[in-house]
Amino acid sequence: MIITGILSVAMILASLGLGILLRRLLVNSLKKTVLDNWITQTVGVVVIAVPLVLGFLGALALWNAPFVTQFLDASIFRKTDLLIGFSWQLVQSLLLAAFGIGVARTLRAITIRSIGESRVDINMRTLIARVLYILILSITGFWILSVWQIPIGIPITVLGAFTVTLTVAFQELLKNLVAGVYILLERPFYIGDQINITSGMITYVGKVEDIQLRATKLRRVSGEEVSVPNSFIFDNPIINNTYYGERRAIVAVTLLQADFSQEATIHNILEILKNHDAVMSKPDPTVMVAGFVDDKIALEVRFWVTTGQVIDISDILYELHELLPQAEIVVREPL
Structure with missing residues (x-):
């Protein structure tokens, strides 16, 4: 045994x-x-x-x-x-x-x-x-x-009744499905693009990872993944940050009037921009006076960068800070 x-x-x-x-x-x-x-x-x-x-x-x-x-x-x-x-x-x-x-x-x-x-x-x-x-x-x-x-007639009949029930009970889901097909056909953006979707106080910014029939998956700049319903995308304006492959950057520089020289300061800032690889030569970078506040002068530095993704202009900011250590330097675009 x-x-x-x-x-x-x-x-x-x-x-x-x-x-x-x-x-x-x-x-x-x-x-x-x-x-x-x-x-x-x-x-x-x-x-x-x-x-x-x-x-x-x-x-x-x-x-x-x-x-x-x-x-x-x-x-x-x-x-x-x-x-x-x-x-x-x-x-x-x-x-x-x-x-x-x-x-x-x-x-x-x-x-x-x-x-x-x-x-x-x-x-x-x-x-x-x-x-x-x-x-x-x-x-x-x-x-x-x-x-x-x-018999094939039985499932078709059941499917028809089920479809009517779904249409009534899941209108929002069907709306997302239709919007998903529209996005895939109309192509307002592609997988891999970085987009902004804004509705009131709600804003989604991220790289498109996948376009599904119900929702579009975005990878946010901070690393999280967010699923945005396709109907939300369908009903709201979309900013495609990577459609043209280049974007404008605006940096606000505020410094004391005593530290500002109309020729030297503007010339030195333009030299930094022209010598940076990420900055496009055309359109030409510009530096203009944006205003005067008390004993300070506000400058607006505008230039275009070649990258089509999230713009990293940290190196430019470091160089501007070394040139103007007492100035306030703030990025206005892109946000």
């Missing part, structure tokens, strides 16, 4: 170990292909299940071989054809669902990558990939229905 128990446990562990080994070899091989990780892991689970089932049957045979033989006999299956049929349909449905999701994810990734080589913009690539994703999932759903021999 003890020996039989030990052999049974050893057989199950051996089958499990064999399954894990086969899964590792298969998954490592499939990772080098275009298949999505979802379908790779699903195939890996199936590979583990096969030797594990055989191991359980072998362990059970050690305890009661006639029972296993009788269980595997065709007559038993004929008596339980209804249960077996249901189980087989269930297994088919699960495999089809896993396969469909894996194929959909794989095609989505391939579409985004392959269409990108033809210079189609990323918004359109994303839209096409998601349409294919939904199409594959829909085909998979109808395929599963055919496994259960459900």
